Amino acid sequence: MKLPSSDSFARGFFIVSFALIAMVYGIVSSWWGWFPAPQIGEAHRTYLDVSQNWRNDIGLEPTRHLVAPNDTGTPEPDRGFEQRPGTERMPGYVLIAGLSDDQDTSVFAVRLMDANGDEVHRWPINYENFDPDTPPQNVMLHGMEVFEDGSVVVTFDVGNAIARVDQCGQTMWSVRGGFHHSITRDGAGGIWTWYGEDMVRLDAATGDKTFSLNLRNDIVAARDGDQRAIFDIRVRMPDTAEEQITYLHDPFHPNDVEMLRPDMADAFPMFEAGDLMFSLREPNLVAVVDPQTGILKWWQHGPWFKQHDPDFEPDGTITVFDNATGAMQSRILRIDPRDRRVTVDFAGTEDEPFYTWRRGKHQTLPNGNLLLTEAEHGRLLEVSGDGEVVWTHDMVWDEDSNLIVTEARHVSEDFFTNGLPSCNETIALGR
Template identity: 25%
Template sequence: MSAPEKTSESAENNRGDKIFFAAFMTGIAAISFGIGAFVILAEVPPYQSMKNAWRAGTALWEQRTKYSSVERLDFWSPARTEKTGVTINKADKPQKGLTLYSSGDGPHAVLIDMDGNIVHEWRMPFSEIHDETSPIPNPQKDDFMHWHTAKMAPDGDLIVQYTAAGDTPYGYGMAKIDRNSKPVWKYLGTAHHDFSIAPDGRVYALTQEFRFNTYPNRKQLTPPRLDDFAVILSPEGKEIKRVSILDALINSSFANMVDFAPYFSNEDVLHTNTIQLITEETAQNFAKGKAGDVVLSFRDLGIIAVLDMDAEKVVWATRGPWLGQHDPDVLPNGDILLFDNQGQLADPQAGQSRILQIDPETNGITWEYKGTAEQKFDSNIRADQQRLANGNTLITESSGGRLFEVTPEGEIVWEFHNPIRRDDPDNPGQKLIPVVSQAERISDERAALYRDTDFTPTSTNGDTQ
């Protein structure tokens, strides 16, 4: 055979080998995919390891693609109005004091007077307190987190909770900071959403972690699962008690409530978003729990519950005419005040949210506030409310970036719009406003500590970038 013929034959053989190899690898991939799908769907070992790897891969991909800029985080919403700062302040009708709120544009909180002037501001990025003891080895950039909740402690210092976007767990921890934004203590457990401060300075908080345990007769609660814990911190920020909330529910007479979790929440079945301490005062007229117990809110289950921290068991739980609720507060008369995020279905023009005051004995509504076509009220997630000393209610409409105060008759007597705006990267001409997850009115007595400082008030009534 001549040299050209041998070369042609060799090239043909190489092409054939490549085609055969490609077909072989495609077949292996198809078989592997089929076996993998069968293993996962039929739950044949090692299906859990494969399932975990798939979840981790998709989560990493989402983190690298979805969270590419700060303005695309769910800490920002389309601005509903061009109004900024205080837009309503009706003489003597509002409860006087200072208003504390945290904003989705970063780890900071602002204290404003009734005219919207900044009286004080705190700011401390998570990078200043993160260390090797944190269960979050590689936290998100500081720009990708904010203080979901900021509350003033009895001594005037601020306690804050860090929430990150694009990470799970998303709760990064807590810190107590002084008026100069310097840390007093830090707690790097995965604290999330909410906390409650006792009169003696102890802090009742929520933490979260992945667990791999299973429960008899509840195969839907498959591991790994993001579970919540109720923790008690000393006034110095040291953890002194820790209770698994899911264990406390399943080991109670209310365990069957877990079986009605929606399909999408089995990997975060409770999604606890509120913890409120029952004090000696509120326990007097509240028959569902005693002083030292905590009230919890399980968003996706639609449940309000009471957890006995001593017995580590849920002692009361209920569902009612609310949907996606937040912030159930026990009032001095024994009723529960809560933010019903999505339960207002009668009038779509008025918005889907409302504030409900509930009699826990009957689940009957004893008072409510809902929006109108002219004053739409709508926050599908987050948000809270506070019953004030004069009987009014301060409401945080998180998705709208708005705070407002209403009388028992439903009149809006004070209103404030977060003045921060940024351009929407996906919708030219559209402005974005950072969410306001939580706010509280500080009485004049407690606010005196900050009114007497040398901080120069600055008007927030302007469009700030």
């Protein structure tokens, strides 16, 4: 039976109106995060993640942790260690933390390299020994600190443990919990790292917590909240006068904490030994805080962007790994906290690419050179004080991919108390 024209019009009007309302609601719900936008977004992200990384998640290939080499053309299949002609490297050894090239022995490893780029020792890092509840292929070794007895301490991205292992990779102690990013020694038997939004000091010998400073409760709220504006950048404005501001997802992303050691304190007269410098990626903030009061003594947003790894330097300056995410050219910046003058120690160029959109570490060496960790391209560089590349080391997985490297650390030739770490060859070299 044919519907009257008025009924057809009404039905068409209803369908068009419903579609228009659905479209408007879809736009608004996506903007404000109303149902079902978050659920649809999460389902889409899950689909993409599974389709791209299913081989990783069942232990076939570590696709979550493989990266493209930083190269202007087709990756060279024989790339690896290259010493540039006419350059002089800093004598000593380099520890490299990241994904292991021998997945049958351990998912992660810390490797010790000599001046020729050859591996002389390996610490297998078996995450499942510290946290049996989380698949090791779905976390990532990140922070690493080394000790004179040949042991190392490690943390993990999206993991749930911090651990110290001996020179054979055997657990000396481990602590469950959301420890993350960097680890630094304080020179007095302690190590500093992040636990969620807490800066924590652990006894390096036992892993016991000896001090904790919470970012929101102890620092943001210090001075009756006078410091809040320094931190409250990633927030959503309330809709009414009665509501409070709410933080957006991951508003701080803390990624480094380092204590000013007594042997360097004289170079920083505006600070005191024991003060803590920390880095918050999302507000592009580097700051120094009195850990006893939570009061900031110095702070600055930028010019770095999504930065990592600020370091106190012996000359009274602070160096920062400026990821410059999105600019395709990372930099090492140096700032004088007294007058805030910023200089560039090293930056990537078209001829010498250097870029990691996330992660990244640097170390100023005794001869003035810089050791750089280009994490998201699986490459290490040493550069001179004049910006000349001394050597590069691609951590190769296969012809097209490198392994992610998250930390590199130079140590002197006489760093280890009992000589080079050694263990059963099968364990030490992962063969």
